[in-house]
Amino acid sequence: MLCPLNYKRVEKPLPWDEVLVEIGFGRGDFLLRIANDNPDVIALGFELSGIGIEKLQKRVKSAGIKNISCVRLDAYWGFHLLLKDNSIRSIYINYPDPWFKRRDTKRRVTSREKLFLFSKKLKKGGSLYVRTDHLPFAEFTIEEATWLGGFEYELRELETSEPLTKYEAKWLSQGRKLYQLTLVKVGETKLIELPKLKEVKELFPVRIEGKEPHTESLEGKEFKLEEGVYLRLFRAYRRPDSELIEALLSEEGFTQRFFIELRKKGRTWIVDISPHSEVLRTENIQKAVNRVAEAAFRP
């Protein structure tokens, strides 16, 4: 099993029909434990921190655990891109960032859009377990789940002296009260429209004959490629026969940062994703290449 697994390269969705998923595994103590306790099931972890991924990779290797996989990706997009509907037995979220301010509630890992997606991917009867030291976070999650429908819930105070994770140890040492919220998928939810990321098999370079680029004029520009899809260009790096421009593409909130390369071959310039940038190949990445080629060679 790959840990880390490169979500840009794998066939999607992954072929797994029975998965345990942890969101934000930190050091990985809990993920290792559920993998050990359930050797016949895949335990998949999503984590944004590269350090967390590296630490887990080392521990998985040295312990010789075969049923763990991990991905460095926002769990929301991980669920969206990688997991089959009705394939998850349990989802675990231990001590998520609470995003205290009301205006930040959309960022919370249990906002209604995310709960909707989790529900789609959970098997019927499957559960989402959230541990937190922040009671308003648990109450927020209950409000969101109640609005959505399709879940039963139980909220209880945790009585433990054996920490499961780094943050659990930290909060226990400070004498904080801890809570466990369990949401069980019992039926269908209200529908929420999900973003559409269209992957393509291949990206095609653009060829421009007999003109010279002026990437300097693109620095700092922003383009709307379609509704909800924005391309922002940063610094350009120029040499006589090759130029690079740094780009950020946001597709309904899924962001990718990469370089677009312009390379001269004879009288032809070839515009393509730099071989040093690996991207998730989407229709909009192709549009970004096309747009840069068009704009860079405009007289």
Ligand SMILES: C[S@@+](CC[C@H](N)C(=O)[O-])C[C@H]1O[C@@H](n2cnc3c(N)ncnc32)[C@H](O)[C@@H]1O
């Ligand atoms: C407060 S720490 C808790 C870590 C660990 N679960 C523990 O209890 O010690 C939250 C972790 O979630 C990760 N994280 C936050 N948002 C995430 C997301 N959308 N997808 C994946 N990981 C996320 C952060 O990088 C961080 O490691």
